[in-house]
Amino acid sequence: MSLTHRLGIDLPILQAPMAGVQGADLAIAVSEAGGLGALPCAMLSPAVMAEELGRIRAATSRLVNVNFFCHVPPEPDAARQARWHEALAPYYDEFGLDIARVPDGAGRRPFDQAACDVLEAFRPEVVSFHFGLPAPGLLERVKDWGAMVLSSATTVEEATWLEANGADAVIAQGLEAGGHRGMFLSDDLTTQLGTFALLPQVVAAVSIPVIAAGGIAHSRGVAAALALGADAVQVGTAFLCCHEASTSAIHRRALMSEAAAHTALTNLYSGRPARGIMTRLMRELGPIGDVAPAFPQATAAIGPLRSAAEAAGSGAFSPLWAGQNASGCREIPAGLKVRELMAEIPRRES
Known part of the structure; x- marks a missing residue:
């Protein structure tokens, strides 16, 4: 069974969860267009998370990926x-x-019992994590209601660890990707690879589906990732200026200016x-x-x-x-962006 069939989506396009610049609206729009929208929950209180999940359930019958961080808060x-x-x-x-x-105030919450309690009331079919996986007891609760679990890997070692510890699919996050690195087995930035160097190595190392992420902004990038063995792609930056994103005016201007050519890890x-x-x-x-x-x-x-x-x-x-x-990055509806990403990509059988 293909990954798109398992996820219940028409197209191999996943919208990256982007805390602070989106909510339910973007997730709904992407899922309604045939991809897999995502709701980032790392910055949401349990009450707000429940409200956003309720909005999604009321607006679409399509699946949406609900995303969490699973870091250990420092002393x-x-x-x-x-x-x-x-x-x-x-x-x-x-x-x-x-x-x-x-x-x-920490500003970011890891996946915990309180979040899991809220989530279980909605029983989403897809749940994803950044920075590894949550504690075994929490992961077991998520999998017990039948959710498919995704998590990010930035090295081959992380990908094999995720497969061994219960992930159902791996997001191979290349160095080009915006936002937080999903690295969790090491904090050594010299281990980080570009998307099209990392992707085929992860595909060769694991038996679960692999999703490519990082630097993919057009249909040519989608085609390249699929040709290298990805089952789907995850796209973030290209959705930041869409109508349904809550990206600030300052951030939008920067994304569509020459400044966007110079990024760095910080x-x-x-x-x-x-x-x-x-x-x-x-x-x-x-x-x-x-x-x-x-x-x-x-x-x-x-x-x-x-x-x-x-x-x-x-x-x-x-x-x-x-x-x-x-x-x-263009100021267009997210549904149109999904269609642009699939331009010239042959429809694959499920």
Whole structure:
């Protein structure tokens, strides 16, 4: 049985879950167009998650992928937090903000019992994870109601680990992909491969379906991934300017400007490597370093700076997540984007 048949979709197009720039609307539009939409839940409270899932169930009978992070929250590190505040203090002064009044808050929630309780009431057919898999007990609950489990791998080792530990399909996330790296067995960035180097190696190493992700923005990229053995592709950046996305005006302008040609991995916005368009913060502090606290504790101090700069019309302190190929970004309906991604791709039998 093909992956598209198992997922209940017409087309081998998965929309990448993108926390902070989308909600139910984009997921619904992609699924209604024949792909697999996604709802990112890492930044949602249980109550909001239930509301969004309810909206999806009311709007479409199509399947939607419900996505979670499964990181282990770090222990507080006062010394590292102090270094972080010291590095950001000049920017706080510039905007007349008080670094001593930075609110607490992690900004990202791992998949836990509370989230699983909400999810089980809806019993979604597809659930995906970033940063590995949740604890065995939680994973068993998800699989007990028949959900197909997807998770991201950034190396062959991660892909084989996922297969051995219960994933039903692997998302091979190349280095080109925007947003957070799904890496979880190592934090060594030198292990990270480009999509079309990683993909055939993962296909050869596992017996479960493989989904290609990273740098795919047009039908030619879709065709190339399928030719290299992918069962489907996952696309994120190309959907960021679609009508149904909640991407900010500042972020949209950056995506459709020359600035989008220069992206880098940075840990400044969350504490974990993620790809985004270069910003003033990344240039001046260096995109990757040990100044930011561990994921996701960096987000609290960035929030006030981002708000102040965006109020002045600047994205200098905003996480402008984007992959290395933003050429597919257009202000069009998501359904049209799905059809564009399938242009010249022969329909495959299920």
